[in-house]
Amino acid sequence: MEEKKLRSIGIDLSSGFASVSYLENRNPFPRSLSMNGEDGRYVIPMVLYKKEYMEEWLIGDEAVFAAEYGNTGNRVDRILDMYQKEEVVYIENRTYTGKTLLEIYLKSLYEKTKALIGEGQPEVLVFTVEQPGAEILGFLKNLFETYGFEKHQIRLRSHTECFAFYTLANKKELWANDVTLFFMDEKRFFCQNMTKKKEKNKIMIFVEEEDLSGMVCYDMLRTEEGRQKADEALCHYLEEDYKTHIVSSVFFSGIGFYENWYQKVVREICKKRKAFKGFNLYADGAAASVEIEENPELQIYCEGRTSLWICVDTGEDGKNMYTFSKPGESWTDSKGQAEFLVDNTEEIHLVLISPFQHGSQELLIPLTGFPKRRDKTLCVKITLAYENEKEFEIVVEDMGFGPFFPSSGKKIIKRISL
Amino acid sequence: MSGLILTKKKPGVRLYIEISGFWITSMEELCYYLRNHIYVIDKTFFNQTFFSFLHDMEEERLLEKLNVDLLSGKHYTDLAGDVIESVTYYSEAEKAEILDEFRHIRNRTPAENAKARADLLYRQGMYQEAEKEYRFILEQPDLSENMAADVWNNMGILEIHGFHYEKAFDCFERAMDYTEKKEYLQHMIYALLLWEKQKRQYSEIDFEQKKKDMAIKYQFSEVMFEQFQDRIREERQRILESPDIRDFYNRAGIDTLKMWKEDYRKQEEENIT
Numbered sequence: 001m002e003e004k005k006l007r008s009i010g011i012d013l014s015s016g017f018a019s020v021s022y023l024e025n026r027n028p029f030p031r032s033l034s035m036n037g038e039d040g041r042y043v044i045p046m047v048l049y050k051k052e053y054m055e056e057w058l059i060g061d062e063a064v065f066a067a068e069y070g071n072t073g074n075r076v077d078r079i080l081d082m083y084q085k086e087e088v089v090y091i092e093n094r095t096y097t098g099k100t101l102l103e104i105y106l107k108s109l110y111e112k113t114k115a116l117i118g119e120g121q122p123e124v125l126v127f128t129v130e131q132p133g134a135e136i137l138g139f140l141k142n143l144f145e146t147y148g149f150e151k152h153q154i155r156l157r158s159h160t161e162c163f164a165f166y167t168l169a170n171k172k173e174l175w176a177n178d179v180t181l182f183f184m185d186e187k188r189f190f191c192q193n194m195t196k197k198k199e200k201n202k203i204m205i206f207v208e209e210e211d212l213s214g215m216v217c218y219d220m221l222r223t224e225e226g227r228q229k230a231d232e233a234l235c236h237y238l239e240e241d242y243k244t245h246i247v248s249s250v251f252f253s254g255i256g257f258y259e260n261w262y263q264k265v266v267r268e269i270c271k272k273r274k275a276f277k278g279f280n281l282y283a284d285g286a287a288a289s290v291e292i293e294e295n296p297e298l299q300i301y302c303e304g305r306t307s308l309w310i311c312v313d314t315g316e317d318g319k320n321m322y323t324f325s326k327p328g329e330s331w332t333d334s335k336g337q338a339e340f341l342v343d344n345t346e347e348i349h350l351v352l353i354s355p356f357q358h359g360s361q362e363l364l365i366p367l368t369g370f371p372k373r374r375d376k377t378l379c380v381k382i383t384l385a386y387e388n389e390k391e392f393e394i395v396v397e398d399m400g401f402g403p404f405f406p407s408s409g410k411k412i413i414k415r416i417s418l
Numbered sequence: 419m420s421g422l423i424l425t426k427k428k429p430g431v432r433l434y435i436e437i438s439g440f441w442i443t444s445m446e447e448l449c450y451y452l453r454n455h456i457y458v459i460d461k462t463f464f465n466q467t468f469f470s471f472l473h474d475m476e477e478e479r480l481l482e483k484l485n486v487d488l489l490s491g492k493h494y495t496d497l498a499g500d501v502i503e504s505v506t507y508y509s510e511a512e513k514a515e516i517l518d519e520f521r522h523i524r525n526r527t528p529a530e531n532a533k534a535r536a537d538l539l540y541r542q543g544m545y546q547e548a549e550k551e552y553r554f555i556l557e558q559p560d561l562s563e564n565m566a567a568d569v570w571n572n573m574g575i576l577e578i579h580g581f582h583y584e585k586a587f588d589c590f591e592r593a594m595d596y597t598e599k600k601e602y603l604q605h606m607i608y609a610l611l612l613w614e615k616q617k618r619q620y621s622e623i624d625f626e627q628k629k630k631d632m633a634i635k636y637q638f639s640e641v642m643f644e645q646f647q648d649r650i651r652e653e654r655q656r657i658l659e660s661p662d663i664r665d666f667y668n669r670a671g672i673d674t675l676k677m678w679k680e681d682y683r684k685q686e687e688e689n690i691t
Contacts, residue, residue: 188480315421322424340422341507348422376507377450379425401445403440 003357005120009113011106011385012162013080013129015185016061016255018105019044019280020113021287022122023136029169030287032280033116040281050074050091059108079105080129083136103143110147121148126155126286128162132304134387136238155289156332158304160207162285163192167249168205168298169288174274177246179378181281182212182234184256189213195245204328207302212237218256227261235264242268252277299328306334306388308418312382313349314340327355331386339399340387342367342378348396352418363416370398371408377401391417423507426475433471437463437547445475446507452498453508453516456523457534458542461494480504495520529558529565536572545576546685552576567596574605580685583613594636603636607646 005025012019019042020085021030032042041061049063050056052074058066067075074091076082082089082098089096113274127140144154155170157165176367179194197204220226223231250269251264257277260266262388278284292298301307306329311321316376324336348365379399386392394414400407426445433442435451437458442448452459453523464484472481483500485550499517507518522530536551552573574589587609593602610632614625633640 084551312422314424322419339425339427339444341425343421343423345421368459376423376446380422402442402444403438404447404450 002136006117008121008124008126008287008290009110009117009122010126010128010162010289011109011113012159012280012283012286013046013127014282015046015078015081015130015187018109019043019283020109021280021283021288022113022117023287024119028291030284031285035112035115035116042283044109044284046077046079046105048075048076048079048101053092057104058355059105071223072384078103083139085155099139102139105138106143110130110144124153124155124290125149126157126289128157128159128282129285130159132156132158132332132388154167155330157286157289157330158302159282160192160209161300161305161330162282162289163251164194164205164207164282164285164300165289165292166285166303167194167251168292169173169285170249174249177248179249179251180247181251181253183252183254184216184218184325185254186218189216189256191219195243199295199357203298205300206297207300209255209303221256221259221261227259231262231264234262235268238265238268247273249274249276251275251281253279253281255279293314293330304330304332306331306386306389309351309353309355310336310384311351311353312338312340313351315343315345324382325386325392331389331392333387335383337381337383339379339381341401342370344375348380350384350394363414365394365396365412365414367396368412370410371405373401373405377405387415391415426505428475431471431474433468438542438544443475444448445501445505448509449502449505452501455532455538456495456498456520457538459494460500460645461497464488464494464497477504484565493524495523527553527558529561532558533565533569536569540572540576545579549573549576563596568592570596571599571602571605574609574652577604578609578612581616583609583616587613601683603663604646607643608650611643611647611650 007023007025008025008030010021010030020035022033023030034042035044044060045058045064047063049066049070051058051066052071056376060108063075063255076091076096078090079098079101081087083102085098087098089101103197110125127143129136140156141149141151141154145151149182163181165380175194175196177367181192181194183190183192187191191210191212192207192218193210194205194207206344212234215237216230220230250273252275258279266275306325306327308325308327309323310325311323314320314322324338325334330334346367348367349359350363352363353360367378367380370380379401381395381399383395383397392415394413394416396412398408398410423446427443431443433448434440434444438455438463442451449569453677456586465685469484480500483504484497487500499520502516503513526534532551532555535601536548539545539548552569555561555569570589570593573659574593575585577583577586577589587606590602590606590609593599594606609627610628616637617623629640629643
């Protein structure tokens with residue numbers, strides 16, 4: 001019997017909670033993980049509790065429970081927010097930064113996950129957050145290197161991407177037409193709409209977001225009257241929306257949809273569509289991403305994905321381009337590096353090409369300050385890396401030319417906003 | 419074509435050029451090396467290490483071509499030409515020029531090629547290797563007088579670098595024996611003066627007599643010795659006063675002097691053996 005292998009673990013890090021899913025080699029769909037056994041509770045509160053006068057921490061529901069009967073001063077909530085805002089907390093006369101607390105939380109979460117799944121190390125560990133950034137990506141890679149992961153085995157994806165991955169991991173009939181996600185938490189209420197377009201042998205997936213916080217918000221749901229108004233407002237929105245496009249499936253996620261206040265909405269949706277409620281949709285999508293992203297037919301364009309070809313024109317009137325980055329990739333993985341010999345030119349021609357528009361945009365990077373050597377003895381290393389989906393950095397560095405000409409150390413760094 | 423040429427490199431793959439004492443890491447560097455050091459290398463350059471490098475660089479087609487040429491007994495410059503042709507580093511016009519130069523090398527005598535190689539080694543500061551080449555040249559039959567004179571002169575210069583002024587003097591004298599050239603004579607004078615300064619206190623050689631004999635033999639005034647002595651003093655003063663030399667000395671420090679002493683000691687030991 002073939003040994004079951006763990007293809008991936010997906011971990012959603014949201015403001016108030018985390019959730020975990022995993023994908024096994026022989027199963028096409030990810031499985032959600034409950035920290036308390038098969039109780040159907042898949043959300044893990046983003047809470048830490050330090051056992052009094054010990055170097056031991058509890059996370060999630062265990063932490064909440066322990067804090068109720070212990071010292072509430074040893075409880076820390078919203079760890080991810082603390083990390084992002086660089087806050088500190090004092091517990092038993094010691095200072096703990098948000099970064100340290102997030103490390104403790106994630107280590108404990110990962111160890112519990114491994115113990116519950118009962119298999120070896122996954123091939124890939126995929127995290128998902130609302131808005132990925134280079135800093136948290138670096139933090140996660142460094143942290144999980146200590147578990148023996150190589151940097152390329154740690155990935156970070158946006159929630160929007162994971163919504164797309166989750167949908168695409170389902171049966172095709174669910175995404176035969178458009179797919180909608182409604183998400184509500186204490187801060188926001190938005191709708192994401194996934195559409196697709198077939199082109200030659202590729203399927204292009206687009207996800208667009210609409211902020212609906214002005215129409216309905218979490219605070220409205222505190223009263224019965226508010227819930228009824230919210231139900232009616234959302235129902236009316238859908239009635240108008242469904243006149244403009246065909247929707248196959250609708251997903252509801254976030255704490256705003258825990259309670260069933262939206263009965264009219266469900267009746268409207270279920271006339272011709274399938275509706276689902278799930279709170280670990282993003283973790284499932286993260287776990288499924290390893291399979292979806294390997295499908296060469298699919299190209300995904302949404303928040304967190306690159307939208308351009310970024311190339312260097314190597315000469316011959318634009319006939320030769322070296323590609324550093326392609327559209328439809330996760331910006332966290334989209335990077336490139338290459339070395340070139342400079343041949344009778346004093347600038348680098350960077351070319352940006354959109355797959356959706358004709359023509360291209362050219363940016364010139366003059367080699368100002370680089371040594372003037374005879375032709376083809378100036379070797380430059382060009383490195384491209386994204387800081388986020390809207391910004392990337394290009395570095396041009398003098399590498400010398402082997403043992404014949406040493407490097408001058410000259411470096412040009414350009415940050416470009418799209 | 420102008421613009422950028424993507425380098426052919428593989429992570430961790432490099433070739434050690436023993437004769438030159440450095441590493442190269444790309445096919446373009448290899449082409450540059452072959453173009454500018456064709457006189458330094460010979461057929462032994464195309465050895466197993468070289469072929470392993472090409473294999474690691476995934477240059478299988480080039481490897482096949484080289485194997486065929488080797489089996490056909492082709493000249494090493496043909497092999498170098500194969501490498502240069504296979505890489506898009508030089509333009510077609512440049513390649514044609516290089517291959518033409520390589521053809522000229524094949525038409526030269528071994529002594530002429532050895533001389534070019536020795537001169538290149540000397541310019542690179544590889545004095546011991548250069549000396550070996552010069553000695554090889556002197557062993558060749560039918561060596562022209564001009565070539566022999568030039569080689570002895572260059573060997574004299576090498577000896578000057580090693581502070582072996584007596585040997586240098588002998589070499590310049592032998593150069594003059596073949597062909598009396600002003601340049602060789604001037605070198606002889608310098609060598610004699612430096613030898614004198616080095617050995618005067620400890621040697622029984624009558625340097626004054628040597629100078630007289632030299633002036634008679636080569637028909638010049640003894641005053642020239644004073645003029646050359648003045649030039650040596652001026653040059654020494656200039657070097658001592660040079661800010662570059664002062665800075666270098668300050669930077670280098672005692673450790674560098676120790677390193678030089680060690681290198682010189684090793685060189686002397688090799689000369690003795």
